[in-house]
Amino acid sequence: MKLLARYLLKELLVPLVVWVAFLFLLLFVMQFLRGTDVLLGSAVTLVDVGRLILYLAPHFLVMALPIAFLLAILLGLGRLSEDRELTALQALGISPTQLLAGPAVIGVLLGGLMLLLSFTGEPWGLTGVKELVSEVIKKNVAGDVKSGVFYEDLSDLTLYAERVSREGGQWTHVLLHDDREPSSPLLVLAQTGRVNTSVGDEAALRLVLDVGEVHRANRSTTDYSLLRFEQGEISVGLGTSLTRKNRFRSPKEEMTPGELLMAAEEAEKSGGDSRPFLMALHSRLGNAVAPLSFALLGTPLAIGRRQSGRAWGYLLTLSGYVLFYLLSRAFEHMGNQGKLPVVLAGQLTNLIFIALGIFAMWRVSRSGTVR
Incomplete structure (x- = not known):
């Protein structure tokens, strides 16, 4: 069993690291392109870009880890299914439920890492990004003033x-x-x-x-x-024309859990609505549980699907993540409107995926690892 566990971990961890690195780079390039008017300014240095990457790293990891993990499961375990290795394991008495242990453990560890990042690193990083971009905007204004030329970008x-x-x-x-x-x-x-x-x-x-x-x-x-x-x-x-260049703004994500609870309490005392702050807190908790949900659903889908190649794995991953994202946003919106309790709204998508995963695992266990 130890040999099997190490083998499965290798099949999952290697693609997980590769996909996290790829998605991190993709997210950074997309964010960089959104802010080219600031980040390609006359006063920007390599040090500024390095600080930007450091500040954005926790936020991008929180975004990339769940989808990278789902890709690792569907492609890693899917390869075992395509190569008939799971058939051999089944002949040795290894049940599909036993294969779930490895992805579930990794999902729990990733969830703990995401919780730590979203509660500490992400607020710190996004606050630093906002300050850095404001500093760069100011330096760009200074650098854009040319000898003998009227500068009129200031309102x-x-x-x-x-x-x-x-x-x-x-x-x-x-x-x-x-x-x-x-x-x-x-x-x-x-x-x-x-x-x-x-x-x-x-x-x-x-x-x-x-x-x-x-x-x-x-x-x-x-x-x-x-x-x-x-x-x-x-x-x-700086005026609207310049401050709107700072696209790295998301006030609630910049707040720590304590600050969100304090803001919710102050909103209640002033007669305002505390749900947006509480919903932001429980959404982070829901995102931290996402890797475990993906492990429970992705494992039976990977080991139980037919010989259909990697294209099916990519399509299934994209569809699953899009569905997870849409449901999460829909339930978050309902939580903000008071149509759902914020605790339930934050975890309802995970509960749906976990229930689907349990059902899929039951189907695979009843019919065998491969069909």
């Missing part, structure tokens, strides 16, 4: 620098026209300037200007003001 502001140094992004002979208050626009002239990206909130950057003057005119009257300064800072909101 209601026009920025001009006669000369921009390549090393530190220092501006010389700066002109800034601020039209955020149309009735009294500002014209700022400064000897030097730069962008300070190390301070401020994520939705704003600070322009530091040295030795200059501020001109303010009131369009409704003849009032005109002039102010000279040695050094000043102007806080500039």
Whole structure:
């Protein structure tokens, strides 16, 4: 039995690792393409990309592990069925139920890993991604200012620098026209300037200007003001056109379980709806049980299917995962609306797949491992 267990683990773990790596790369490329306007900016470095991969790793692993595990089961055990190895095992008295032990153990271990990642690593990573992308957006704004060119991507502001140094992004002979208050626009002239990206909130950057003057005119009257300064800072909101570039946002996934429970409690106290926060928590629990559900359903499907090649395995995996995803989202929506208890909504898809798996295993055990 130990030899059989090691053999089955090899048949499952090798494709599992390969598929996790492939899906991780696929997910990163898809997310990278969604944010090319930010991640291919003038100020992005390899260090920024490396930090992005590190921050996104927990989130992508949580997404990739269940489908990679289902693929490993259907293709790994399916190969044993196609090569008639399961027939030989059946002749030796190995029942289909005994073959379920290995995938079930791996499913439990993967579920524990996903639970750990979704409760700790994923909130940390997604929070870091949001901060990193906001930082990169600000650096890109600084890097996109060119010598002798009017920069107008900032909402209601026009920025001009006669000369921009390549090393530190220092501006010389700066002109800034601020039209955020149309009735009294500002014209700022400064000897030097730069962008300070190390301070401020994520939705704003600070322009530091040295030795200059501020001109303010009131369009409704003849009032005109002039102010000279040695050094000043102007806080500039990035505006909708730039903040919407940060596509790495998902507030509830950035929250830890404690923060979700606290938010739910505060929502109840203020007369709001606490279900979305509780549903987000129980959805994570449901996702952590998914590998076990896939083990219980995927094993009988893999060992009981006919000689139909790998194409059937890919199709079955894709169909099963799409069905799982659609049911999970449907039940989550019903939980948010109060049509289902949030605890049941979070686990109902797993219960359906487990019930189908038990039925499929009963059919396979009654009719034999292969047909």
